[in-house]
Amino acid sequence: MQTKNSDGGCGTPSHQQFEGEKSKCPMSEHVMGNVSQLDDPFTALRQGDGVLDIDDQGDPVKMVLGLKDVRKAAHSWQLFQSGAIPGRIVVPSEVAIRDVRQLPFELDPPAHKGFRGLLEPWFKRPAGKAYQDKLTDIVSIMFDSILDNHTAINKRSSPEMVTHDAVKDIALVLQSRALTVLINVPMTEAQTWINWGTHVFRSDDNPLDASKANVLYDYLDEQIAHAKKAPGEDIYTELLHAEVEGKALTEEEIKGIMILTFAGGRDTVINALTNSLAYFSENPDALNFINEHPENLNSAVEELLRYFSPLTHMGRVATKDTQVAGHDVAYDSRISLCWASANRDESVFESPNEVNLTRKANPHVAFGFGIHNCLGATHARALLRIWVGQLAERVARVEVVEADENTEQWGEVARKVGFHKLLVRLHKRA
Numbered sequence: 001m002q003t004k005n006s007d008g009g010c011g012t013p014s015h016q017q018f019e020g021e022k023s024k025c026p027m028s029e030h031v032m033g034n035v036s037q038l039d040d041p042f043t044a045l046r047q048g049d050g051v052l053d054i055d056d057q058g059d060p061v062k063m064v065l066g067l068k069d070v071r072k073a074a075h076s077w078q079l080f081q082s083g084a085i086p087g088r089i090v091v092p093s094e095v096a097i098r099d100v101r102q103l104p105f106e107l108d109p110p111a112h113k114g115f116r117g118l119l120e121p122w123f124k125r126p127a128g129k130a131y132q133d134k135l136t137d138i139v140s141i142m143f144d145s146i147l148d149n150h151t152a153i154n155k156r157s158s159p160e161m162v163t164h165d166a167v168k169d170i171a172l173v174l175q176s177r178a179l180t181v182l183i184n185v186p187m188t189e190a191q192t193w194i195n196w197g198t199h200v201f202r203s204d205d206n207p208l209d210a211s212k213a214n215v216l217y218d219y220l221d222e223q224i225a226h227a228k229k230a231p232g233e234d235i236y237t238e239l240l241h242a243e244v245e246g247k248a249l250t251e252e253e254i255k256g257i258m259i260l261t262f263a264g265g266r267d268t269v270i271n272a273l274t275n276s277l278a279y280f281s282e283n284p285d286a287l288n289f290i291n292e293h294p295e296n297l298n299s300a301v302e303e304l305l306r307y308f309s310p311l312t313h314m315g316r317v318a319t320k321d322t323q324v325a326g327h328d329v330a331y332d333s334r335i336s337l338c339w340a341s342a343n344r345d346e347s348v349f350e351s352p353n354e355v356n357l358t359r360k361a362n363p364h365v366a367f368g369f370g371i372h373n374c375l376g377a378t379h380a381r382a383l384l385r386i387w388v389g390q391l392a393e394r395v396a397r398v399e400v401v402e403a404d405e406n407t408e409q410w411g412e413v414a415r416k417v418g419f420h421k422l423l424v425r426l427h428k429r430a
């Protein structure tokens with residue numbers, strides 16, 4: 001299961017092994033220390049009560065922590081609904097800043113089925129070669145610009161010495177450019193989205209920023225209006241001509257689909273890309289391992305997704321008095337399915353806090369579970385595989401120069417989910 005590096009020197013692709021072998025492996029020294037560490041802050045609570053009660057803007061949430069309980073609740077869509085008032089299943093709740101229902105994830109069966117069925121073929125396109133070739137180009141261009149070109153400001157320094165903010169200069173740019181492929185619009189649109197920053201509903205000083213949300217809403221109104229006048233091959237045109245159960249979609253429904261497309265895969269993808277750089281900065285052997293054994297790329301990416309869990313949780317609303325994980329839940333109160341905790345469940349995953357890039361059974365829920373599992377997962381997986389594959393092929397060492405962690409606070413629990421800023425230098429392979 002754990003494969004030796006070809007040089008035999010620095011251990012295996014397992015986090016703990018790397019830690020233990022640091023002294024033998026000079027490459028795993030770096031300036032920061034622990035930037036790749038993503039502790040599981042839910043361990044004791046998961047093993048104890050199995051839930052964590054938190055308050056969110058006066059509307060409490062019972063976070064469900066064990067994998068089995070999370071799956072069971074996700075499965076019980078009749079008991080724990082997604083089709084509550086728009087914004088309420090998101091934690092923190094977006095009720096105050098959003099009245100458009102995001103589709104299909106804020107719907108329950110039977111209405112959910114028609115929208116999901118309509119969208120699935122479009123969102124499965126990333127499984128195809130032509131699509132992946134486009135993502136490969138996007139990622140190659142990024143690496144070319146980092147590894148081979150001198151930047152305007154740093155004309156005299158070698159590319160090796162130039163630092164890049166992995167959040168804003170790498171992950172946000174890649175996420176936005178890749179999104180142009182998903183919704184099939186010109187690459188030039190990406191710059192507009194990059195200017196919005198890493199989250200469409202959150203700004204640096206405000207976790208629920210209504211004015212920011214309005215920028216996205218206005219943009220989508222314009223795009224839909226434009227597609228009406230000048231139909232193209234883009235998702236807006238596709239949706240304007242689509243039907244669900246024999247009925248054309250309303251503009252509000254199209255907007256709901258597009259808000260989810262823009263918001264749902266944004267900070268999540270950015271967290272995954274950025275955390276991967278932090279991880280490989282402290283585990284260069286893992287990078288070499290993937291480079292030398294690319295057949296492990298898919299299992300490696302699944303393991304990183306499990307370990308990173310880029311989305312901490314997603315809420316549901318109880319449709320009657322019921323129970324979750326042995327605790328009472330009152331009608332119309334909220335629970336959340338904590339993917340991040342479930343992915344470290346020691347009763348399911350052996351050594352859950354270690355990264356094992358060749359982990360065999362890996363039933364993680366990083367993309368959720370059940371009928372609402374992430375519609376964008378095929379795209380996200382394709383992008384991450386191409387990103388990690390090229391990183392391993394082209395980069396010998398990721399050096400972290402400065403890190404500003406993004407830590408979420410859930411009641412008494414603080415969870416690191418990514419970075420606000422991660423200044424890196426990438427050293428290319430000889």
Ligand code: EMZ
Pocket residue numbers: 090094102201259260263264265267311
């Ligand atoms: C919602 C959510 C979806 C929400 C899969 O996650 O992502 C959050 O980032 C957004 O704020 O509106 O789209």
